[in-house]
Amino acid sequence: MSAVLDELRERARRVGREAAPALEGVGELEAEARGALAALAAEELTAWTVPARDGGAGAGDLCGADEVSVRALCALRSELAYHHGMLDVMLVMQGLGSYAVARGGGDELRAQVLGGVARGQQIAAFALTEPDAGSSLADVATRAERDTGGNGGGGWKLNGRKTFISNVPLAHFYTVLARTAGEPGDKDGLSMFFVPGDAWGLDLARFDVMAPHPIGDVILKDCKIPDAFLLGEEGGGLDLALGTLARFRTSVAAAANGFARRALDESRRHLASRKQFGKPLAANQGLRFDLAEMDTRLRAAELLVDEAATLADSGADAGAAVARAKLFATETAGYVCDRAVQHFGGLGVKVGSVVERLYREVRALRIYEGTSEVQKLIVARDVLERD
Numbered sequence: 613m614s615a616v617l618d619e620l621r622e623r624a625r626r627v628g629r630e631a632a633p634a635l636e637g638v639g640e641l642e643a644e645a646r647g648a649l650a651a652l653a654a655e656e657l658t659a660w661t662v663p664a665r666d667g668g669a670g671a672g673d674l675c676g677a678d679e680v681s682v683r684a685l686c687a688l689r690s691e692l693a694y695h696h697g698m699l700d701v702m703l704v705m706q707g708l709g710s711y712a713v714a715r716g717g718g719d720e721l722r723a724q725v726l727g728g729v730a731r732g733q734q735i736a737a738f739a740l741t742e743p744d745a746g747s748s749l750a751d752v753a754t755r756a757e758r759d760t761g762g763n764g765g766g767g768w769k770l771n772g773r774k775t776f777i778s779n780v781p782l783a784h785f786y787t788v789l790a791r792t793a794g795e796p797g798d799k800d801g802l803s804m805f806f807v808p809g810d811a812w813g814l815d816l817a818r819f820d821v822m823a824p825h826p827i828g829d830v831i832l833k834d835c836k837i838p839d840a841f842l843l844g845e846e847g848g849g850l851d852l853a854l855g856t857l858a859r860f861r862t863s864v865a866a867a868a869n870g871f872a873r874r875a876l877d878e879s880r881r882h883l884a885s886r887k888q889f890g891k892p893l894a895a896n897q898g899l900r901f902d903l904a905e906m907d908t909r910l911r912a913a914e915l916l917v918d919e920a921a922t923l924a925d926s927g928a929d930a931g932a933a934v935a936r937a938k939l940f941a942t943e944t945a946g947y948v949c950d951r952a953v954q955h956f957g958g959l960g961v962k963v964g965s966v967v968e969r970l971y972r973e974v975r976a977l978r979i980y981e982g983t984s985e986v987q988k989l990i991v992a993r994d995v996l997e998r999d
């Protein structure tokens with residue numbers, strides 16, 4: 613079993629080593645994203661974001677044929693993030709954006725879409741967040757109504773605005789959480805839909821965040837889709853959305869560990885080679901203590917990820933373990949990258965230095981797929997429910 617994971621890590625390392633230098637030189641965000649996806653697909657790493665049943669990689673003993681292995685995702689993401697943030701994002705979005713199709717799509721839709729996702733030919737996106745619905749998904753206001761209009765009617769009509777949606781404007785499709793009943797604030801009445809990127813009534817508005825990441829708004833104005841694009845049961849959308857987050861959240865922690873491991877390696881090398889006051893910086897006890905603290909926290913984060921991923925792959929309830937891993941690993945990565953910037957002095961904030969990039973890359977991980985505060989709420993609930 614660990615042989616499979618070791619081999620995956622090695623393949624991800626190879627992709628990282630070969631693709632990262634080329635990606636650095638691209639200079640244009642969308643070309644960089646497409647380049648990253650092509651590199652992942654060429655090594656068939658994108659296949660690990662789709663269940664084997666639907667054309668993804670055979671995860672063997674890691675998990676069932678209708679599941680995506682969390683341990684495999686974690687192995688891949690930690691190596692990819694070590695080398696380049698864009699490789700990491702483009703890998704995980706294939707799974708995050710398509711998982712609701714794997715879970716709730718009919719046979720025909722799954723057959724049309726998921727093989728292409730596994731091969732990196734169909735780009736996926738996951739659209740939950742809205743201007744007034746972030747941590748609280750019950751506040752989703754985007755409406756999906758049965759289309760009773762012309763041409764014989766039928767299907768659904770969607771209206772609303774999604775924001776902070778990764779893979780805008782590249783995605784071939786969006787899995788969209790929308791309200792089919794009730795009012796914003798109601799946990800019931802939410803459903804999940806498959807919306808093609810070229811659907812009539814769908815508009816996109818891209819924007820930039822502090823580290824390179826394709827992202828933007830999805831605007832739905834009388835956006836028409838057929839009946840078959842409802843994923844799962846009507847009213848079952850929140851469960852599908854939360855199930856998706858539960859499956860992929862541990863891998864955010866693994867990516868955080870990859871970024872942090874890179875920052876620690878950069879610090880270690882710099883402190884050993886840079887001399888001030890006639891001796892290497894690493895000769896100063898204060899800086900050695902820093903390295904020890906960074907290394908120890910990172911190791912703890914890696915163990916939490918292993919625990920959560922193993923539990924998730926076993927099919928057991930992994931909610932609290934996943935939340936602990938995500939909370940601790942992403943906060944640790946913030947700490948480790950911040951110390952690394954400090955160790956580099958002025959070079960640490962010079963645009964183009966590795967630690968400067970890492971410092972920006974890791975910040976969003978404490979926010980997306982459930983903020984650190986949301987993870988604390990999950991862990992606290994688990995603590996309070998103990999006998």
Ligand SMILES: Cc1cc2nc3c(=O)[nH]c(=O)nc-3n(C[C@H](O)[C@H](O)[C@H](O)COP(=O)(O)OP(=O)(O)OC[C@H]3O[C@@H](n4cnc5c(N)ncnc54)[C@H](O)[C@@H]3O)c2cc1C
Pocket residue numbers: 737738739740741745746747748775776777778779821825827976979980981982983984985986
């Ligand atoms: C780079 C990036 C990529 C993203 N990609 C996607 C994507 O692909 N699809 C998608 O749907 N969304 C995506 N998001 C959105 C992301 O999931 C949300 O930003 C996140 O869920 C937080 O929601 P919010 O931004 O509305 O913050 P808010 O919910 O408004 O929270 C603001 C602050 O208040 C805190 N807070 C909120 N409620 C509580 C509480 N009850 N107790 C204590 N503190 C609380 C939060 O922790 C946070 O610190 C992305 C975001 C980023 C930054």
